[in-house]
Amino acid sequence: MGVSFAAGKVSALLPMGVIVLAALLLVLLDVLWRGRANRRLAAMGAVAVIVAGIAQLVYFPRIPAQVFSGALKFDGFAAIVAFAVLAILLLTLILSPAHVARMGLRGGEYYALLFLSASGMMLLPAARGLVSIIICIELVSLPLYVLAGYNRRLAFSREAGFKYFLLGAFASAFMIYGAAFIWGTTGTLWLSGIAESLPSPENRALLLLGLGLLLVGFGFKTALAPFHAWVPDVYEGSPTPVTAFMAAGVKLAVFAVFLRVLMEGMMPLAEFWRLGLYVLAVITMCLGNLLALHQMSLKRLLAYSSITHAGYLVLGLVAANAEAISAVLFYLLAYGAAVIGSLALVAAWAVRGTDDVYISDLRGAAERQPMAALALTLFMLSLIGFPITAGFIGKVLLFYAAYKAGYIALLIIAIINTMVSVYYYLRVVQAMYILPQEERAKPAEPAKSGGDAGGALSPVAWPYLTVVLVSAVVVLVLGLVPRSLLVWLSIYSF
Amino acid sequence: MNVIELIVFFAAVALALVGAVGMVMSRNPVHSALFLIANFFALAVIFLMLSAPVLAALQILVYAGAIMVLFLFVIFFFVQPGQKHAYVYSLPWQAFLSGILVIVLVCVLVAGLYMGGVFAPEEHVQSMAVKAEELTSPQALGSALFSRYLLPFELTSLLLLAAMLGAVVLARREKRSNGEEEG
Numbered sequence: 258m259g260v261s262f263a264a265g266k267v268s269a270l271l272p273m274g275v276i277v278l279a280a281l282l283l284v285l286l287d288v289l290w291r292g293r294a295n296r297r298l299a300a301m302g303a304v305a306v307i308v309a310g311i312a313q314l315v316y317f318p319r320i321p322a323q324v325f326s327g328a329l330k331f332d333g334f335a336a337i338v339a340f341a342v343l344a345i346l347l348l349t350l351i352l353s354p355a356h357v358a359r360m361g362l363r364g365g366e367y368y369a370l371l372f373l374s375a376s377g378m379m380l381l382p383a384a385r386g387l388v389s390i391i392i393c394i395e396l397v398s399l400p401l402y403v404l405a406g407y408n409r410r411l412a413f414s415r416e417a418g419f420k421y422f423l424l425g426a427f428a429s430a431f432m433i434y435g436a437a438f439i440w441g442t443t444g445t446l447w448l449s450g451i452a453e454s455l456p457s458p459e460n461r462a463l464l465l466l467g468l469g470l471l472l473v474g475f476g477f478k479t480a481l482a483p484f485h486a487w488v489p490d491v492y493e494g495s496p497t498p499v500t501a502f503m504a505a506g507v508k509l510a511v512f513a514v515f516l517r518v519l520m521e522g523m524m525p526l527a528e529f530w531r532l533g534l535y536v537l538a539v540i541t542m543c544l545g546n547l548l549a550l551h552q553m554s555l556k557r558l559l560a561y562s563s564i565t566h567a568g569y570l571v572l573g574l575v576a577a578n579a580e581a582i583s584a585v586l587f588y589l590l591a592y593g594a595a596v597i598g599s600l601a602l603v604a605a606w607a608v609r610g611t612d613d614v615y616i617s618d619l620r621g622a623a624e625r626q627p628m629a630a631l632a633l634t635l636f637m638l639s640l641i642g643f644p645i646t647a648g649f650i651g652k653v654l655l656f657y658a659a660y661k662a663g664y665i666a667l668l669i670i671a672i673i674n675t676m677v678s679v680y681y682y683l684r685v686v687q688a689m690y691i692l693p694q695e696e697r698a699k700p701a702e703p704a705k706s707g708g709d710a711g712g713a714l715s716p717v718a719w720p721y722l723t724v725v726l727v728s729a730v731v732v733l734v735l736g737l738v739p740r741s742l743l744v745w746l747s748i749y750s751f
Numbered sequence: 752m753n754v755i756e757l758i759v760f761f762a763a764v765a766l767a768l769v770g771a772v773g774m775v776m777s778r779n780p781v782h783s784a785l786f787l788i789a790n791f792f793a794l795a796v797i798f799l800m801l802s803a804p805v806l807a808a809l810q811i812l813v814y815a816g817a818i819m820v821l822f823l824f825v826i827f828f829f830v831q832p833g834q835k836h837a838y839v840y841s842l843p844w845q846a847f848l849s850g851i852l853v854i855v856l857v858c859v860l861v862a863g864l865y866m867g868g869v870f871a872p873e874e875h876v877q878s879m880a881v882k883a884e885e886l887t888s889p890q891a892l893g894s895a896l897f898s899r900y901l902l903p904f905e906l907t908s909l910l911l912l913a914a915m916l917g918a919v920v921l922a923r924r925e926k927r928s929n930g931e932e933e934g
Contacts, residue, residue, distance in 0.1 A: 399913045400917065
């Protein structure tokens with residue numbers, strides 16, 4: 258037996274290889290430029306991302322390609338996720354240099370860590386064995402633990418990094434134990450192998466235990482409700498571009514692989530995980546919404562909204578039919594665009610002492626910065642699921658998948674929750690458009706909060722503006738012409 | 752088991768125990784690390800006696816070699832000269848709890864060995880020898896590592912790179928915040 262793969266197959270690995278190489282190069286360049294080349298590093302990174310994107314387009318796997326003796330199967334689904342990850346990475350790179358400079362973060366490892374995390378995200382949806390999946394999830398998370406705590410001036414950020422690390426390690430332990438039980442009962446860790454070699458129904462106790470542990474692990478990583486406690490603190494404490502990267506990217510990659518694990522490896526056990534996920538979905542949606550109602554900080558509000566959206570996405574997992582695959586992916590992309598856009602505005606307005614924006618700070622924003630206020634309104638509407646935005650189409654697709662699978666009660670709970678969520682998203686809009694602007698000093702801040710503590714909201718600088726514009730265009734295009742994406746999603750589901 | 756084998760075995764066991772106890776008891780982290788090396792070497796001898804040469808070699812190469820160097824580096828990075836362990840983080844009832852955990856661990860190990868048939872060697876000796884050969888032969892290990900598990904194996908190197916970068920970031924942070932306080 259030998260290890261042989263034809264060159265034609267390895268080409269599927271090229272985009273991910275470019276990203277890994279870029280990470281190594283960035284480490285090197287950071288040393289050569291003595292840690293003072295924040296913008297140049299980001300520009301180099303952006304070039305690498307574009308090269309990887311072109312490679313991804315050129316070598317689009319129309320026919321699924323297996324690499325590493327079947328450990329990776331690149332198909333259209335994986336390629337679309339990888340493409341979206343590249344886009345998210347590019348937007349984060351545009352956001353980062355300005356924010357890094359304003360927050361006074363130092364060290365080019367920031368970019369290398371982003372790239373390493375992104376490489377894990379690109380591999381995740383292609384991975385075929387539980388070992389590879391768990392290692393990929395680690396590869397996604399480990400750099401993010403460090404990035405979450407990167408703003409060491411802020412106690413919030415240090416706390417975020419530490420909390421994320423501890424709970425992430427906890428979640429990994431759950432997943433590894435789950436995989437061990439699954440291996441013990443089926444003798445294999447390959448997704449296709451698990452479905453084929455299930456033990457007889459009366460001997461399934463240990464297998465179900467393994468499945469449950471795996472679900473808990475995924476629950477932690479995707480922020481489902483009883484396992485969501487880390488999300489608000491981590492989202493609030495991390496540097497805002499990192500929060501955007503986490504919210505859009507991690508959610509995309511982990512949900513994609515979650516869907517795959519369930520639908521390719523565990524379909525014969527569907528009655529069990531459907532029940533578990535059903536309960537998780539209900540708790541997640543309700544709790545996320547209730548806790549979001551009274552958040553004052555925009556980042557915390559988006560964190561709770563991210564929990565709620567994870568709850569909606571679980572609807573697609575519960576449905577687990579052909580419609581659900583493209584619906585979940587569409588929803589993830591729509592959510593990602595809206596959340597990156599709103600976090601870009603948070604980053605643009607954030608002050609150095611907190612790296613956050615409070616809803617009270619937004620008062621009068623509509624008069625001073627009408628375009629930015631309009632964009633934020635658009636993102637909030639998309640997160641609600643208002644027509645003409647991408648969020649609406651995403652919700653319709655997702656709810657239709659759940660309806661087709663026959664989960665009417667779950668569907669009704671989701672719709673009620675959507676109605677509730679209107680309240681807190683519109684609170685942001687109301688602050689910008691309706692509430693009068695109070696003439697008052699900034700809330701108590703450390704004295705060293707730098708030069709940008711002057712007016713109410715600092716004007717939006719061009720890097721942030723670019724990201725906001727791109728996100729707004731994506732939200733509108735996906736909302737008005739959803740077929741542009743849906744065609745691809747329906748051809749290349751798995 | 753002949754006499755020489757017995758002598759070597761007990762010497763290895765004694766060294767392993769001394770290493771383990773010394774590692775836990777010594778208050779200087781560098782001494783702890785060195786005791787751990789002694790423990791690793793003794794374990795390697797025991798693996799060798801169990802005719803598992805690959806494990807023995809890996810034990811010395813990877814654990815006693817690479818990982819210990821890493822440990823020592825980390826200690827030199829973070830521990831001030833002359834700093835001693837301070838046992839301020841002990842939990843209430845720690846000794847009691849650890850005793851219970853040790854008992855549980857021993858029970859599980861014995862039960863596992865019993866169910867695996869180690870205590871009735873005459874029944875299983877043939878099949879177990881074959882299985883041990885499969886598990887520990889360099890060929891089986893190598894072909895599994897470089898065919899089925901090549902991807903996780905390679906990804907782990909990326910993971911370690913990420914961890915290393917993270918460690919650099921975190922370590923530098925301590926230094927810089929000190930510098931800031933001075934400035």
